[in-house]
Ligand code: FES
């Protein structure tokens with residue numbers, strides 16, 4: 001994105017506000033309800049969309065120094081990510097090469113990982129450093145030189161992991177296409193993690209993503225909350241391959257009509273939502289960044305986990321600053337967990353009820369149609 005693109009988005013939002021319209025799809029679109037409930041379809045989604053593509057794993061600041069590590073099992077594979085003493089961030093399957101125990105848990109700082117079972121020890125570049133009673137395992141260092149690597153990319157201040165074993169170097173640009181230009185624009189290297197929350201919910205993993213992809217519901221569902229912060233049913237939309245960018249207008253956008261164009265600022269007058277295919281929402285929000293990663297749980301089409309991370313421009317130094325950012329996250333999570341999630345759970349029950357074979361996305365919900373058509377295309381299903 002450049003200055004011209006920034007201004008074009010603001011002009012389009014002003015136009016939508018003036019004419020009481022929004023970005024429109026060519027037509028409304030029917031999506032089979034099976035997309036949310038069918039176990040066979042779900043298995044295919046896990047293989048293709050979750051374990052077959054690079055997924056956003058966080059921002060570079062999540063691993064601030066050599067030895068910083070994180071673990072999670074969300075993708076159905078135990079993953080250990082660690083920044084080595086050489087500064088390189090690497091990803092591994094978090095399974096000891098002896099008998100498979102996890103060599104690390106949670107997150108923290110470590111120079112070595114000692115398997116809790118028999119104390120095989122790994123360096124922070126994943127190589128196997130020591131095997132107790134090594135004589136009993138002839139040739140083990142040659143046959144099992146280290147933890148099994150996963151492809152990882154760190155670029156634009158963001159990190160991606162492809163949770164299937166392969167060459168550790170991942171070239172992310174072909175996957176991003178023109179989205180790379182937008183990511184560079186946000187200068188993500190300068191942010192710091194403030195807080196992270198994890199929520200498990202009884203709904204398909206795509207429903208938490210869906211809720212970010214239209215502003216049609218802001219008035220009815222968020223009448224007392226988001227409705228006051230964002231204009232309902234107004235959105236600028238652009239697809240980037242299977243991913244997409246949505247820009248929602250804040251009420252103060254109207255003031256731009258009396259402001260010289262040279263002073264117009266996109267981030268302060270909007271909330272921006274990137275659907276980063278297929279399981280991540282990346283959202284620059286005025287003065288901070290939110291990232292939501294959503295995964296299926298236990299192979300179930302009706303269970304999901306969402307990890308929310310809030311990143312801020314500089315680490316908090318005072319109690320006041322901490323209170324400010326805590327309140328910011330609390331408000332976002334209140335809206336999501338007490339308004340969006342109950343609606344999502346209710347939809348999941350509705351999907352299973354047999355009420356209808358298809359749901360419908362309106363012309364004013366182009367990002368939903370784009371997301372679900374992109375999923376069908378990735379799964380090799382017919383895209384009507
Ligand atoms: S399983 Fe890790 S050392 Fe035995």
Ligand SMILES: [Fe+2]
Nearest residue numbers: 211217222340
């Ligand atoms: Fe919502």
